[in-house]
Amino acid sequence: MENAARDGFSLSPGTSVIPVRCSGLIKVSFLLKLFAKGTEGVLVLGCLEQDCRYFNGSTRCGQIVDETRKILELAGIDAAKLGFHLISESQGKEFKKILGRFAKRVGKKRRRRVSASSSR
Amino acid sequence: MSLRQAVDRSRAYLCLECGICTGSCPVSRFHSAYSPRLTVEKALLFDEEESLRDAEMWACLTCGTCDIRCPSTVDFTGFMRSLRERARQIGQEGVCTHAETIEAVIELQTSAHYRRSTSWMASGKTVGKAKYYYFAGCLPFLDVIFDDIGFEGRRIGTSVIRILNRIGITPAVSEGEVCCGHDAYWTGQTELVETLATTNIRAIRKTGAKKVIFSCPECYYMFKHVYPEIVGDLGFQPVHIFDVLVPHLDSFKFKPVKAKVTYQDPCRLARIEGVIDEPRRALRALPEIDFVEMQRIGKDAVCCASSNWISCSRVNKQIQLDRLEEAISTGARTMVTACPKCNIHLRCAARDDECKIKIDIVDIFVLLADHLGGGKRGT
Amino acid sequence: MLDAGRHPKIKMLAYSEVEGVRGENGHFELKVRRKARYVKEDVCNACGMCVSKCPGRAPDAFDMGLRKRTAIYLYFSQGIPAVMTIDPENCIYFTKGRCRTCEKVCDKGAIDFDMKDRVESFKVNAVILATGLDIFDPSDLTQYGFGRLKNVITGLQYERLINATGPTAGHLYRPSDGKLARKVAYVQCVGSRDLTNCGYCSSVCCMYSIKDAMLAREHDPESVSYIFHTDLRNVGKWFQKYEMRAREEYGVKFIRGRVAQIEEDADCNPVVWYEDTRLQQVKSLKVEMVVLATAAMPALGTSKLARLMHVKTDPHGFISTRPDEPADTSRPGIFACGFCKGPCDIPEAVSQASAAAQRAAAFVSTGAGV
Numbered sequence: 001m002e003n004a005a006r007d008g009f010s011l012s013p014g015t016s017v018i019p020v021r022c023s024g025l026i027k028v029s030f031l032l033k034l035f036a037k038g039t040e041g042v043l044v045l046g047c048l049e050q051d052c053r054y055f056n057g058s059t060r061c062g063q064i065v066d067e068t069r070k071i072l073e074l075a076g077i078d079a080a081k082l083g084f085h086l087i088s089e090s091q092g093k094e095f096k097k098i099l100g101r102f103a104k105r106v107g108k109k110r111r112r113r114v115s116a117s118s119s120r
Numbered sequence: 121m122s123l124r125q126a127v128d129r130s131r132a133y134l135c136l137e138c139g140i141c142t143g144s145c146p147v148s149r150f151h152s153a154y155s156p157r158l159t160v161e162k163a164l165l166f167d168e169e170e171s172l173r174d175a176e177m178w179a180c181l182t183c184g185t186c187d188i189r190c191p192s193t194v195d196f197t198g199f200m201r202s203l204r205e206r207a208r209q210i211g212q213e214g215v216c217t218h219a220e221t222i223e224a225v226i227e228l229q230t231s232a233h234y235r236r237s238t239s240w241m242a243s244g245k246t247v248g249k250a251k252y253y254y255f256a257g258c259l260p261f262l263d264v265i266f267d268d269i270g271f272e273g274r275r276i277g278t279s280v281i282r283i284l285n286r287i288g289i290t291p292a293v294s295e296g297e298v299c300c301g302h303d304a305y306w307t308g309q310t311e312l313v314e315t316l317a318t319t320n321i322r323a324i325r326k327t328g329a330k331k332v333i334f335s336c337p338e339c340y341y342m343f344k345h346v347y348p349e350i351v352g353d354l355g356f357q358p359v360h361i362f363d364v365l366v367p368h369l370d371s372f373k374f375k376p377v378k379a380k381v382t383y384q385d386p387c388r389l390a391r392i393e394g395v396i397d398e399p400r401r402a403l404r405a406l407p408e409i410d411f412v413e414m415q416r417i418g419k420d421a422v423c424c425a426s427s428n429w430i431s432c433s434r435v436n437k438q439i440q441l442d443r444l445e446e447a448i449s450t451g452a453r454t455m456v457t458a459c460p461k462c463n464i465h466l467r468c469a470a471r472d473d474e475c476k477i478k479i480d481i482v483d484i485f486v487l488l489a490d491h492l493g494g495g496k497r498g499t
Numbered sequence: 500m501l502d503a504g505r506h507p508k509i510k511m512l513a514y515s516e517v518e519g520v521r522g523e524n525g526h527f528e529l530k531v532r533r534k535a536r537y538v539k540e541d542v543c544n545a546c547g548m549c550v551s552k553c554p555g556r557a558p559d560a561f562d563m564g565l566r567k568r569t570a571i572y573l574y575f576s577q578g579i580p581a582v583m584t585i586d587p588e589n590c591i592y593f594t595k596g597r598c599r600t601c602e603k604v605c606d607k608g609a610i611d612f613d614m615k616d617r618v619e620s621f622k623v624n625a626v627i628l629a630t631g632l633d634i635f636d637p638s639d640l641t642q643y644g645f646g647r648l649k650n651v652i653t654g655l656q657y658e659r660l661i662n663a664t665g666p667t668a669g670h671l672y673r674p675s676d677g678k679l680a681r682k683v684a685y686v687q688c689v690g691s692r693d694l695t696n697c698g699y700c701s702s703v704c705c706m707y708s709i710k711d712a713m714l715a716r717e718h719d720p721e722s723v724s725y726i727f728h729t730d731l732r733n734v735g736k737w738f739q740k741y742e743m744r745a746r747e748e749y750g751v752k753f754i755r756g757r758v759a760q761i762e763e764d765a766d767c768n769p770v771v772w773y774e775d776t777r778l779q780q781v782k783s784l785k786v787e788m789v790v791l792a793t794a795a796m797p798a799l800g801t802s803k804l805a806r807l808m809h810v811k812t813d814p815h816g817f818i819s820t821r822p823d824e825p826a827d828t829s830r831p832g833i834f835a836c837g838f839c840k841g842p843c844d845i846p847e848a849v850s851q852a853s854a855a856a857q858r859a860a861a862f863v864s865t866g867a868g869v
Contacts, residue, residue, distance in 0.1 A: 028265075029224035036227040070264040075228050076235030076295065136692070136757075138729045139774035143759030144642070148774070148781045155779065189642060189759065191693035415762050420642045 003092025012103065023047070024057030024064075031068045035077060041106030043083035043099065051088060058086050081106055123168040126202035132160045134192035141186035141196060146422050147179050150442075151435040154179045156186050156196050163199070172207045178214030178430050182306045183387045183423035197306075205308030214307060214430035218265065222303070222429050225261045229298040230315055238293045240274045244281030246293045253329030253356070254281060254291035255320075257339040258299055259460060266464050269471060272486070273460060279489030280335045280361055286492060287368050291333060296323030300339040303428040305346055317342075317350045325355055335361045335485055337389035337459045344393075360389070361485070362398035362458075369405040373493035376408035382452040383411070383484075384443070384466065385421035386459030394419075399458050399484055406491055412450040422446075424457075424465040440469035448477045458484045504579040513580060516800075518618065520626075520808055525832050525862065529621045535614040537585035538571070543609035545573055545581040549601035557589040559666075563656040565674070566666040571601050576664065583609070625832045625859040626808065628818055629852065630801055632838035635690035635697055635794035642760045643689065643791060649675035650769050651761055651789045654685075654707060661714050671715060671722070673788045675767040680788035681721055684771050685712060686758045687728040691794035699815055702842035704792035705732050709742055711790060712751040725752045725784065727773055735844075761789055797839050808833055817841050826855040834858050 011017070020026055023046030034042050044065055046058045062084065069079035083102045087094050127133055141156040142148045148155050154176045163171050171177075182197045190196065204214070216223050228234060238246065240260050256277045263273030284291050301309075301316035324332060334340035343358035383403060389395045396418040403411050416422050425439035426432050444466060447455045457463050460483070467481040503509050512531060519530035555570025562568075570590040571583050583601075591598035592612065602610040634655060637645040645651050650673045652660070659665040660672070673680040685708040691701040705728065712724035731753065733742050745751040756773040762783075763769055769789045774781050797816045805812045810828040811819040818835040821827045826834045836851035837843065843851065 027219040027221070029220035032221070032224035032228050036224065036231045038231065038233075067264055067267070071225060071228070071261055074237045074240070074260045074264065075225075076237055077228075077233065134694075136729055137776060138688070138757035139755075139776040140757040140759050142776075143756060143772055143774040143781055145781070149772075152780060155774070157774065157776070158779065191688065191695075191757070193694045416760070418641060420760065 003090060004095045007092055007096070009092070009096050011099075015103075022052075022054060022057040024052075024054060024060035026061060026064055028064055028068050028071070031064070031082065032071060035072065035081070041081045041083065041102060043085070043102045045095075045098075046084075046086050048086050048088050121202045121206055123163055123166060123171055123203070123206065126199055126206070127163055127166075129202065130195040130199035131192070132163060132194050132196075132199050135160050135164065135194055136192055137161065138191065140189050140191065141194075144185045144189050146183065146185065146425060146439045147181060147435060150438040151179065156180070160194065160196065160199070163203070168206075171203065172210060172212065177203055177207065178307075179435070181387075181423045181425060181427045181431070183427060184391045185420075185423070188391055188419055201306055201308055203308075204306075205310060208308045214428070217426065217429050217432040221265050222258075222261075225258070225265075226299045226301075226304065226312070226316075230312070230319070234298070235295045236297055238295055241278055241281055241293060243278045245285050245290045246281060247290055248292060248294075249328050250290055250292040251328075251330050252284070252289050252291045253324050253327050253332045254284065254293055255297065255300070255324075255332055255334050255336075255339055255343070256280075256293070257297075257334075257336045257460075259336070262460055262464065266467075269464070269467050271460075271464050271467055275486055276335065276460060276463075276483045279483070279485040280333075282489045282492065283361070283365060283485060284333065286372065287364060289333075289364070292327040292329050294323040294327055296320075296326065298323075300336075300342040301346075302338040302342050303430075305342065306428045307430055313346070314350055317347050321347065321351055321354060329356055331357050331359050333359055333361050333364060335458075337386045337393070337395075338461070341388040341392060360393070360395060362395055362402065365488075366398050366401055369402060372405065374406045374488070375491040375493050377406045377487070377491055378408055379454050380410040380412060380450075380452045381454040381456050381482075382414055382447050382450050383417075384414075384424070384447070384455055384457040384462050385418055386457065386462050387421070387423050387427065389458060390421055391419050399456075402484065402488060403456060406488070410452075412452050414446045414450055416446065424459070424462040426465050427461065436465075437469060437472065437474075440466055441472065441474055444470055444475055444479060448479055452479070453477075454480045454482055456482050456484050456487060500577075500579055511579060513578075514584065517804065517807060523830070523832070525624045527623050527626060527832065529623060529626070531619050531621060533617045533619055535616050536582065537587070537590075537610065537612055537614050538583045539609045539611055539614075540580060540582050542607050543582040543605075544607065545583060546607075547573075548604045548606070549583060549610070552600050552604050554598065554600065555586075555589045555591050557586060562659045562666050563653065565656055565659055585610075624863040625834065627852075627855045627859055628804065628808070628810070628828070628833065628835040628839055629837045629855070630798045630804060630839040632795040633798045635796055637689050637791050637793050639696070640689060643686065643758070643789075644761045644763065644769075645791060648761060648763050648767075648769055648789075649673075650680070650763075650767055650787065651791065653791050653793050654704065654711065655793075657711055657790045661711065661718065669718065671718065671788070678787070679719070681719060682723050682786045682788075683712070683715055683725070684758075684769070684784065684786040684789045685724065685726045685792060686761075686771070686789060687726065687792045688757055689791040689793045692729060693794070697794040697796055697815065699842060700732055701792075701795040702732065702734070703795065703844045706735075706738060706741070706844065708790070708792050709733075709745045709751065713745050713749045716749045716751070723750065723752070725754055725771075725786065727754050727756060727758045727771070729755075729757050795838060795842060801839055810835075824858070826851065826858045832862055834862075 046061045049058045052058050065084040073079050085098050139157050180200045184197050186196045259273035259277045298316050298319045301313040304312040340360050422443045425436040463481050470479050515531050515533045518532050521528045549571045550569050553569035553571045556567045558564040559566050559568040561575045571585045587593040660667050663669040671680045690696040715722045733739050756776045758773045760772040761769050768785050771784045802816050810830050813819050818840045820840050828835050834855040836855035837848040
């Protein structure tokens, strides 16, 4: 994110960042509760799988996102509102692109959360 | 509710200190720090702070074994519920299991844009408006959450619908249905229960149903006993699927089941509703089935040891393993249950390394629906 | 009882049932159904020839179902009058239409298959109700497994087992395998002091269980007895001392805690689960036999009888009596004594009987009560 900021990127208003120690530690309940509170979209960002300090943190995160998406669908909420990407901290441009695409998909609605893992 | 009110309402003052509750308690058998008798005796000293500080209050499974055996008819589980409600008011909570996932699902269901999917029930015939309504409850959600232990909640729901279809009932279902609030009720979250109850009743009334069919004993319990206290007349009659199914058993032509099975009585169904014979009649209707009973059955059956998603400790595991051992000692290798929670909890324990001999946990409606023959439609 | 049976001024109508009462205030007319025994009371001398040949079988009610009796039977050996009775429900002749073996072997000619019930009327000036008790059926309390677990028996069954004239000639051979039971648990308050069943203390169980435990030790010095109790209610002169003797001289062990559940191991040994409330611990104890001290309640027909007699009963079904005159019912000229009016032990029932007889005599002699 710092890399993106250096390139002149800033978060749009209504977007907030929730730093977590490892994306694999995010709980299904945590994501669900964000949606329950009316959040329009949640983008989960984690480290590249080969970069994981805990071996399977990012893989675990993928499973958690899958489970959450299934529950969202059952609750009649579009699963696409939960985004999930694994990127490296050096991929500033990529980050900008992902965020832009996600914002577009979620729509003009304002409240968004970015959940980013930053182990380093 | 104050401690004094809780004592008065549950008639805890009638306690004889005879110890039948603690002797009957599945938790106390493995965990000496928890004792229903001592909890009541402590409460009778009316030291509210002391009573509420006791973290063991969340250990109660609300299985109701003590209630039905208490010679003084003390409503112990009701007392526990009041105590928990009071504890919540001062900011004390039990520790949610499964990383609060289930609590989060309930929270999601109370949010404004929630509309439950009904497409998973597509394999059976359902409609939007009908005389009968089928209340599936949390089955689809539990299916996702407990996918890792092979629990198939959606299959239970679709099996029930297939059975209903065979009887000639096309039930209504609704996108407005939410969790019944059973666990919120027993953990003292009164306001949440009221919200869920009114939402459900609004959704069901819209379908015009006069009879609401339940397969989950806990949902059935809530609609039958708790909802009328909250909203008065429901405008429809809650019925358990066994009441609908049993009269038709003879007209079904089941395929044979070549297995030795035993049956786990769910707390709400057996102990509170007294539905003990019906599931057994249903099982015996399956040709060639070798049905065997455990020692503790019916009203004396043992709880699956985790009834409100707030306790899952070593103690709970011990209760479950003890129960599985009892089932295995009958020679059965399949345990049939009629409650999704028994299914989940015993299934989890059966996968534990400490469970030496493997036993399958099967839902009774799945078993029945899978063995429906091609015979004629019942009358 | 034998004295009463022989008394010239006492007419005993056994095997009979009151069907109606008319009149009041010292002038009653009772309608009594005298049930057909199919045996002539004045001819039969209870020699037992018929019993030795009768092919019909039924559970023996006096032996609490522990053994079978024949279809023609003597209810119990000291019964008055000492005459045989045919039970038509289990008699081969009555059910299948042929047999009549008893008739053939009876050299007195006492058998009469054509006997019919007779309804007789009696004019009396006072009535004393003394219908006694029945025991609570413990199979309703499924946690104790009575009827399912073979070695769980009731106190009355135990009385028959330990009795020299009983089915095991006084040895504690347990029902499942006939082995001598040396480790016995006595469970108190089965159905009594229980608001969903009998919401009162039956008053006799603590004492008879202590007696039973002491008897077991007298029969077999190696036997060990455990009494699981709520509170010991030894209310009476010397009763406390009796309990102390049981503890000190007979080694009876008392455990405070109402039994929660009885399970069974692979050898049919009952396993008793309970909380020892003194130690505050949930424990289990494996024993060889369990004796349930079942609640005693007014005999089954008591409420029907009370309706016939127009006397009031209390919520437990006991005959109500006046607090100031404990033998008087709500209706003048009708008196009650013994367990039909409330829990009591034998000595108390005897003194109540004397009191009721006195009250009735006084009522009759003054014409219309005092």
